[in-house]
Amino acid sequence: MSFAELPTTYTLRSWTVGWVIRLGSQALFFVLLGRLTGATGRLEYMLVGNSVAVVAMETMFVSATAVTERFQGTFPLLVVSPANMGLVYLGRGLHWPASGLASSFAVLSALSLVFSSPWHWWQVVLALPLLVLVAVSTYCYACLIAALSLRNVKFRTLYPETGALLLTAFCGVNVSTSFWPEPLHWLAQLLPLTHGLEAVRHLLNGGAASSVLLQAGLEIGCAALWAGLTLLLFERIVAAGRRDGSLGFS
Amino acid sequence: MSTHVLLAAAKVQWHTSIRAPEHxxxxxxxxxxxxxxxxxxxxxxxxxxxANAVLGTGLLGIWFVAVNVAGGVIQNERWMSTLELVLVAPRPLALIMCGRILPVMLIGSLTLGESWIVATLAFDVDLPVRHPLLALVALLVTLAASACTATMLAALFVMSRNTEMIQAALSYPFYVLGGLVFPLSSLPDQVEFTGRLFYLSWAADLLRDSVTRGTVDNAWGRIATVAGMGAAALVIGVLLLRKVSDRARATGAVSLA
Known part of the structure; x- marks a missing residue:
């Protein structure tokens, strides 16, 4: 169902001409900001960070998908179906991490070419499995935000927008997580994107395979954590909705 | 009478926006x-x-509301099926639109204050304003020009079938073209030339200069440029609104066009 929805969201033309250019210009904006500072390596740092963060931006659209079920009146029908709601929703928007992965890869490849980045094209291709990992982990986080949006439909644009910006601010996209005060630094270790992005950086900078694998492993841990939290939250929201009859009205 | 209509429209928008988290x-x-x-x-x-960070955030906020909130005013009326009522009211649509857009611009300008507070509290930044009067005038003219541009965008959006795509396209590419955080002079010549056709690039440079520079060159000429670009957008906006309104009345496809 999720992937059947994808062609109704984008045509190949609207995705390339409209969406990827929009996301590319977002990454470009931050890359130019990095160039303005004149600091050595900052441009490349922000190029990688913001290109990978594109996937997080796109997975946030699962909130809109979730809320659409509410507006179409199909949310209560999903709730009464004999399946776990969290699992249903984790599957419901799977086309978003898929298209986010394609967008992120396209932006990373294009900007690497435009700014003559020091890494090779095959390193960007090798980064694909890591981008898949980031897509999965940020999608689990996005599903939790979708659950919150379902509970408070009024905030359906506020939650995903701030959720995505929190990742951009604190997960090492533009500055290292160690820049922030200790509590924020530690919080960032539990957020998706942080370790996956670090793994991509290690790979592109020719770091040791062990450090790439370690960061990838930590990203898998984060994905599991956010998937678990999402399942729990959906269970609570559905239980609360059943109890107070607010499933179609919250 | 016109002031009364303007204020009434502003009141409606204010009450709508403060209850809408998306605004x-x-x-x-x-x-x-x-x-x-x-x-x-x-x-x-x-x-x-x-100063680039603090003023850039404020300008980003102003442009965001101009495109996403003010620009969507007519579209929202259409979705709520109240556009017919607005069109049959015996006052010019443009006047009502201006009244609706003004309070929205106020929301955008609040981001500048927010940004200043965050910079002070989180980063202990001290950012004195070298030319307070000039900065204030520049900000007010920027807000007015943004409101005028939003009027034009609102009319354009009604004529378009894919508003959301256009709104998305008007975000980051225009943050770059407007030199909101980095000066246009730091970009290639072609980009700088294109950006100079956009009022925000003049406004951003002027605001930054009024805050950081000891001497601001040609300040009033630059203010006049921002105001002139805003006025041109308003004229286009009013003409488009008239066309949209006439077409909707003639075809009867107000909520369907």
Missing amino acids: LLVLATAPLFTLIFLSVFRDTGRPDLV
């Missing part, structure tokens, strides 16, 4: 943008770029 979204995101910009400048040892 106030920019107030939640602006502090995060300030944090991101300032973290980059602090981390790279560029305290001279603090």
Whole structure:
């Protein structure tokens, strides 16, 4: 169902001409900001960070998908179906991490070419499995935000927008997580994107395979954590909705 | 009578916006943008770029509401099926639109204050304004020009079938073209030339200069440029609104066009 929805969201033309250019210009904006500072390596740092963060931006659209079920009146029908709601929703928007992965890869490849980045094209291709990992982990986080949006439909644009910006601010996209005060630094270790992005950086900078694998492993841990939290939250929201009859009205 | 209509329209929009989290979204995101910009400048040892971060966030907020909230005013009327009522009212649509857009611009301008507070509290930044009067005039003219541009966009959006795609396209590409955080002079010549056709690039440079520079060259000429570009957008907007309104009345496809 999720992937059947994808062609109704984008045509190949609207995705390339409209969406990827929009996301590319977002990454470009931050890359130019990095160039303005004149600091050595900052441009490349922000190029990688913001290109990978594109996937997080796109997975946030699962909130809109979730809320659409509410507006179409199909949310209560999903709730009464004999399946776990969290699992249903984790599957419901799977086309978003898929298209986010394609967008992120396209932006990373294009900007690497435009700014003559020091890494090779095959390193960007090798980064694909890591981008898949980031897509999965940020999608689990996005599903939790979708659950919150379902509970408070009024905030359906506020939650995903701030959720995505929190990742951009604190997960090492533009500055290292160690820049922030200790509590924020530690919080960032539990957020998706942080370790996956670090793994991509290690790979592109020719770091040791062990450090790439370690960061990838930590990203898998984060994905599991956010998937678990999402399942729990959906269970609570559905239980609360059943109890107070607010499933179609919250 | 016109003032009465203007104020009534402004009151309607104010009450609508303060109850709509999506209209106030920019107030939640602006502090995060300030944090991101300032973290980059602090981390790279560029305290001279603090004004770029603070003013850039404010301008970003103003442009965001101009495109996403003010620009969508007519579209929202259409979705709520109240556009017919607005069109049959015996007052010009443009006058009502201006009244609707003004309070929205006020929301956008609040992001500038927010950004200043975040910079002060989170980064202990001291950003004195070298030319307060000039900065105030520049800000007011920028807000007015943004309101005029939003009027034009609102009319364009009604004529378009894919408003959301256009709104998305008007965000980051225009943050770059407007030189909101980095000066246009730091970009290639072709981009700089294109950006100079956009009122925000003049406004951004002028605001930054009024805050950081000892002497501001040709200040009033630059203010006149921003005002002139805003006025041109308003004229186009009013003409488009008249066309949209006449077409909707003639075809009867107000909510369906």
